[in-house]
Amino acid sequence: MTLAEGTQLVSFGVLTLTTIVAALGVVLLENIVYSAFLLGGVFISIAGMYLLLNADFVAAAQILVYVGAVNVLILFAIMLVNKREPLAPLKNGWIRRGLTALVCFGLFALLGVVSISTPWSVLPEAPNVGDTALRLGQHFFSDFLLPFELASVLLLIAMIGAIVLARREFVTSSAVDGDDNLIFRLPERPREPIAPEPVESK
Numbered sequence: 001m002t003l004a005e006g007t008q009l010v011s012f013g014v015l016t017l018t019t020i021v022a023a024l025g026v027v028l029l030e031n032i033v034y035s036a037f038l039l040g041g042v043f044i045s046i047a048g049m050y051l052l053l054n055a056d057f058v059a060a061a062q063i064l065v066y067v068g069a070v071n072v073l074i075l076f077a078i079m080l081v082n083k084r085e086p087l088a089p090l091k092n093g094w095i096r097r098g099l100t101a102l103v104c105f106g107l108f109a110l111l112g113v114v115s116i117s118t119p120w121s122v123l124p125e126a127p128n129v130g131d132t133a134l135r136l137g138q139h140f141f142s143d144f145l146l147p148f149e150l151a152s153v154l155l156l157i158a159m160i161g162a163i164v165l166a167r168r169e170f171v172t173s174s175a176v177d178g179d180d181n182l183i184f185r186l187p188e189r190p191r192e193p194i195a196p197e198p199v200e201s202k
Contacts, residue, residue, distance in 0.1 A: 011052060012049070012052055015045045015048045015049050015052070016045075016049075018041065019042055019045040019046065019049075022038045022039070022041040022042045022045065023038075023042050025038040026038045026039050026042065032078055033079070036071065036074050036075050036078055037075075039074070040067050040071040043062060043063070043066040043067045044063065044067060047059040047063050047067075050062060055132065057133045057136055058132075058136070065155075069155070070155070073158065073159060073162050074162070076162065077161075077162035077165050080165075
């Protein structure tokens, strides 16, 4: 094993471990803001794996689109939603958790079987692809035009959903103050009173 192969293997191991730990943090942490930041870490780790595969354009698109657009949009939606609702305990919640664990285990087993049964042939020399942006553009607008347009529609739906979640409802001043004039205003979150600091006696 040469030094380049060892470095690539160690980098792949570090990126894989980072992706798995960050993905577990996304689904296990109760704080949704931390989960969103860890989701950005997952996207960045995937971009590093693309770099190991000599897919420089895909890695840059991964960072620009997912980290710079989708993940930031999720963070804005989380921080702009002005709702604090206590989570009530669900009846028979263990059934839902059991079904979720069963589905996750089934998907993990399916992916494991596919990865083991697939013949991963290693080429002695990497083919000369040339300009990756040009080749990807040709495939995007010829062979993969429909999935490319569907991805654009999916991003548009995600943006509209974030705007709908972040939008606050208008209330009229007549409903609040009892006036007849309809003046729309945005409701503000009630502020918690700050207790005065105790004065030390000299």
